[in-house]
Amino acid sequence: MSSIRERNKALILRAASEEFADKGFAAAKTHDIASKAGVPKPNVYYYFKSKENLYREVLESIIEPILRASTPFDTAGEPQDVLRAYIRAKIHISRDLPFASKVFASEIMHGAPHLSADQVEQLNAQALHNIQCLQTWIDHGQIAPVDPHHLMFSIWAATQTYADFDWQIASITGKAKLDDTDYEAAIDTITRLVLKGCAPE
Template sequence: MSTIRKKNEAKILKAASQVFASEGYAATKTIDIAKLAGVPKANVYYYFGNKETLYSAVLETIIEPLLSATHPIETIDNPAIALTEYIKTKLIISRDYPYASKVFANEIMRGSPLLSPEIRQRLMNQSTFLLDKFTQWIDAGQMDDVSPHHLLFMIWSSTQTYADFSWQINAVMGKSSLAASDYDDAARLISQLVLKGCNVRSGNDTAISTPG
């Protein structure tokens, strides 16, 4: 792929993420995406074919980071560290992909009509893996007998909100945008609440302190 093509596609994807996030799929017009990207409208169709394909491409920019977010849970045996790193990763996704995160959230709220069956299955497989892992930790006595489902939903909501409600969060904090330190503070607090709330323990039932 040529450098020019990569740059144009990246500009269009970035602009499309913003417009889809603010307007929704149905109300979005390709001319508005082209204007924001600073390219002719014809270029949008040249690189992506149609609005639905472009929308799917925007979703793909967030799907892969979301699917990769479980890497700490997959590779770290210590549940305190694994959960802490998972929470950090989810917050980084909200920080680095704010518009695509909103597009994804809107798609889920609409019942995911434009997510491919393959992606829906991969996301479901990921959720099943996380629930099974939480259950394993509970059965091994490494955390209290909490609801794995509601624990997962709580982590999702507390990290995703930094993308979905960024305007309100920024307004309350009196900032135009959050700094990296703000996301670090959020990660520490959410991790502390999860670890202490679930009473995460090591194999010998000793309480595990929140990682710094």
């Protein structure tokens, strides 16, 4: 029974991610989410109680991977290894959770109205920790004296674009859909640019 429950919840959550990414919170309809998931509309309310709760679950599904992506950040780590692992993790989020990533980006662009105070605090604390690690490496001469805030923002932008603009990227590269070779090329290219740009002077 629990396996059926988990399967249905996963189907609904994925369908909701697609609908919210495509239409936004206000315009997305629960009957469209249920139809896309292949379940009766009452199931959406049975498992998630409301559209608002479902939207928050979509956000929760992406926040945990975002926080986990920063695991490599440690002032004792080698900057090249940390940055390489972080960029890879961020690209994998865009590859594996593209719709939830788009929902999260939209939420942030609208001032994070549906994120809890705890979630905002967690995300901000994570970002500040990463930036402090960058500053420590700068202070120790391990990377170039770039602005650590804007370095972090640049990595976010470069990796998030593979979720937000996946259709355009696929279209320009002449593919129906991005594949693993595209994501590996993105990881290699972004990593090379960041590491070269951060090389000690």
